[in-house]
Amino acid sequence: MRPTLDRLNGLLRRLPTWPVWLLGAVPLAILVARTLAGDLGPDPVKALEHELGLWGLRFLIASLAVTPLVWAGLRLLKFRRALGVTGFAYVALHFLVWLALDMGLRWPQIAGDLVKRPYILVGFTAFVLLIPLALTSTNAAIRRLGPLRWRRLHRLAWPAILLGALHFVMIGKVWTWDSLAYLALTLGLLALRLLPGRGAQGKSA
Numbered sequence: 215m216r217p218t219l220d221r222l223n224g225l226l227r228r229l230p231t232w233p234v235w236l237l238g239a240v241p242l243a244i245l246v247a248r249t250l251a252g253d254l255g256p257d258p259v260k261a262l263e264h265e266l267g268l269w270g271l272r273f274l275i276a277s278l279a280v281t282p283l284v285w286a287g288l289r290l291l292k293f294r295r296a297l298g299v300t301g302f303a304y305v306a307l308h309f310l311v312w313l314a315l316d317m318g319l320r321w322p323q324i325a326g327d328l329v330k331r332p333y334i335l336v337g338f339t340a341f342v343l344l345i346p347l348a349l350t351s352t353n354a355a356i357r358r359l360g361p362l363r364w365r366r367l368h369r370l371a372w373p374a375i376l377l378g379a380l381h382f383v384m385i386g387k388v389w390t391w392d393s394l395a396y397l398a399l400t401l402g403l404l405a406l407r408l409l410p411g412r413g414a415q416g417k418s419a
Contacts, residue, residue, distance in 0.1 A: 226289055269304045271382055272301070273304060281407070282406045333384035343371075347368055382397070
């Protein structure tokens with residue numbers, strides 16, 4: 215097992231990060247093509263909004279999974295930033311579609327929904343928590359903040375992704391196995407950080 219893992223890590227060291235960015239754009243390209251082809255069903259705005267949010271959650275959960283995989287010996291840290299920023303980009307597009315296409319920039323109704331609909335408030339809170347992380351996801355930001363302050367700030371990813379998973383569960387009128395699976399996976403990945411002996415290793419997670 216170890217020689218296989220070493221070979222895989224050697225391959226990962228030589229692999230640049232740009233393929234992650236490229237692969238991250240593929241779902242968006244497919245969604246754009248489906249939108250232009252009128253292939254998003256009877257309510258294309260809702261379908262587009264849902265798919266963008268779901269892809270955002272998937273990429274964010276993938277970024278959350280990097281640290282436990284590192285503990286298991288798989289060196290994926292260099293790809294975590296690309297996964298996280300890609301996830302944020304999809305979440306931002308999800309929010310913009312809701313704001314502009316779904317709500318039509320009707321600000322009083324938007325404000326009312328934030329108060330009256332808990333799932334919208336939960337999702338909006340997750341989005342707000344992700345904004346400073348996206349803005350500081352550069353080498354210059356790490357140098358400016360210092361590694362310790364940067365790591366502390368980026369722990370906001372934990373509650374942000376958890377709230378995103380909760381938003382996905384709450385958005386449906388009934389809970390589905392699909393949405394609960396995303397929530398369970400998120401809770402599991404966060405719970406791994408509480409395991410004895412992982413505290414020191416998880417400081418950069």
